[in-house]
Amino acid sequence: MAARREKGQSLRGSRIAVAIVIGVLLGCVIAFFFPHGLINPTPSSQNRRFGKSNFQIGSSSCESSERIKMLKSEIVSLSEKNSELKKHVKDLTEKLQLAEQGKDHAQKQFLVLGEQHKAGPFGAVKALRTNPTVVPDDSVNPRLAKILEEVAVRKELIVALANSNVKEMLEVWFSNIKRVGIPNYLVIALDDQIVEFCKSNDVPVYKRDPDEGVDAVGRTGGNHAVSGLKFRILREFLQLGYSVLLSDVDIVYLQNPFNHLYRDSDVESMTDGHNNMTAYGYNDVFDEPAMGWARYAHTMRIWVYNSGFFYIRPTIPSIELLDRVADRMARQQNAWDQAVFNEELFFPSHPGYDGLHAAKRTMDFYMFMNSKVLFKTVRKDAKLKKLKPVIVHVNYHPDKLRRMKAVVEFYVNGKQDALDPFPDGSGW
Template sequence: MLIRGRSSPPPPLWDSNRHDPDSILREGDTLQKQLDEWCVRATSALVVDRTKTSASLCGRLQRQLGASGGGDAAASSVVAANTASISGAASSNGAAAQCDPNGHPVTTVAPINPKYLMRPAAEVEKENPEFASQLAAHSNDKREIMLALANAVMICKNTTICWWNGGNILESFLEILERSNVTNHLIGVTDEETAKYLQDRAASRGAGAFAVNWFRPNVAIPASQANTREANRVSSLKFSLLQTSLQLGYHTMITDMDLVYLSNPFDALHRDADIESSSDGFDEMAYGHMSSIADPTMGWGGGGLYMQTFTINVGCAYLRATHRTFAVVKRAADELAAQPGWDQQVFNMHLLTQSHGDYSSPYATLRVMDIDKFVNSKRFFRSRRNAYIPGSRATAPTPVMVHFNYHPDKHARMVCIMDRYFRGQVDACDKFPGGSEPGTR
């Protein structure tokens, strides 16, 4: 039988008369936990800025330990580590993110190889003054920029080169930017034909028209990509520009042009991960799905579990300017500079491969965008077709974006989405099959 007796007072948190190293360390841990919990409550109540309080308290305690002739070296190192982690969180995340929700200082899992650390922004700006100026002029108040690349293939005057059977993707993309009011964009133009197209377009529309922000990147395409297809050459250039924009401190949404933003995508971001990206997944595997295997020859021990997940799509990805993000981008860029490759495959390998043996992951955190907000064309036209088509009976909410990564008739499907959601022609996409072949669903 359980007998409930009179409650007794809790034991003391520490014995103030003990001065041995273990007792002091336990006392320090208890104090640190209480301080962290207090910081969470104070910050949530808008009472205090943790940068000015907990870091200074820890710093004062550290100085006192040093002035007293050392005391316990281990205790001093613990305080120093806590001070560094708090100060690091304050400087990297800003005042609004001083305290982690569980009350612990924000720390990194492991040190990053110095080779993949971002260089000081001032140094990078001196080497890239024009790009830095463009970013400063066109980013929003959160230092966010949408970055795209364009060449004459996107204008598609030669249907042999633009293999999607014709259509001016660049012009449609510019209309999409205007319709969705994405003013914080910047387009890197890689050839004279595209530059002239944009100059003539701006002149014909006049001074009061929606401004298209573009520049000519002063970056060479790696020699390793010289004989690959056009898309690979442009993609390798994308990673060179990304390295610069991140080091200059701009959170960058990299985007392809074969997609339609139906609203401003920056309004739909969570901003709680190093990388927030759309997915090639069209079902639960986009977020990760647990599967199993069974090997009868192993008897009772023949089962095993594993995770399946789709790659993210760097045709629509938001990359925060952190050392971890930069490490993924630089690793991918270095590999693409050394040998031919598909940028999306290379990027995913460095982002998703887990640490093992001598290989250390960049430890970048990932958020997969909602696949019914940032929708790929296979989900829209095939795997969840009944929710989107026919348009008159659609049950799915209006997406933030539709990306035509699965279908070759890219521009025709872009136009149908624009007609349906921008111009109110609800049946504009109903005629398109689910797959690439007529009659498929």
């Protein structure tokens, strides 16, 4: 029994082994003759697959084109925003620079005023007089900055505005400046004719970049209209860190004015006064009898500074003065620049108004002489006739050119009767 069971099990194992061998051989035969398998994909299904792939590619291409357009649009939009931001940054930079200038001024004032001091002996106490200069900023006008580097001496120069209406007076003006030997002066030409005239006479000249409103006044305006422009134009000189001796062209130079300046104030100006009282101030008593015991009211008076000849330092109060005058001249069409100039300099703070805190000095009226002093007083006094002023400003008389030439004849050429034919005042 045991022998038969062993024989049956051996037979079943042989059959399994044969079946395995047959299966392996059959698999090898199929793999040889059918390398891609017994079931191949149909051509239609392949075409559908490839078509779907092509559609995806085409769709992707369209999406890319639309995306490129969108990106280009975004780039243009960003460029515009970038330009606006640059402009905004420029405006902020200018405001920051002004703020820094104010901060610098405030810091310096604080350093001096912030320290507590005991009062010294009687008569020895002196208050602050000279404001600190602003930090120069060449970015305000690089072209003008380059010219001033060549023309100015010790950061100061004479500046005059001129158009073709004053061409003959301008020639007398710069001829005497050259004769005296003053190197640091500049003509601001308000039209092309003056540019060519100055260049042909070897006179330093500067013409501003086009400005429709300003240029129209500069080309065709009379003396008062042109005078109003100078406050706007001078601002750039001060921002660049230069002190300016502003000069009208109806002035004859007999000495170098820079040798006679004090430079201890924001503004140092010649006066329209004609004696010590009117030039330097006086107590004028106003009488009102109806007030009885209080009939006499004391007032302080001074004749105005001449806005056609003054020395101005590059300080915050000086720039504020120019801004105030220029603003009022722009808003008040009939305003006279000299009146506005003096009102802003002298009117004190009061309810509704903040006065300008600027230091000022009146020039010696015999050295910086107006034509009223010359023709009414000096030419009639034997001692005063021997005095040689620094400049003579023909501001009180309309026949300016004739009187300028007479001044040259009298002081330069020694013709003692050159001033005699003229009346004290004008003919009308």
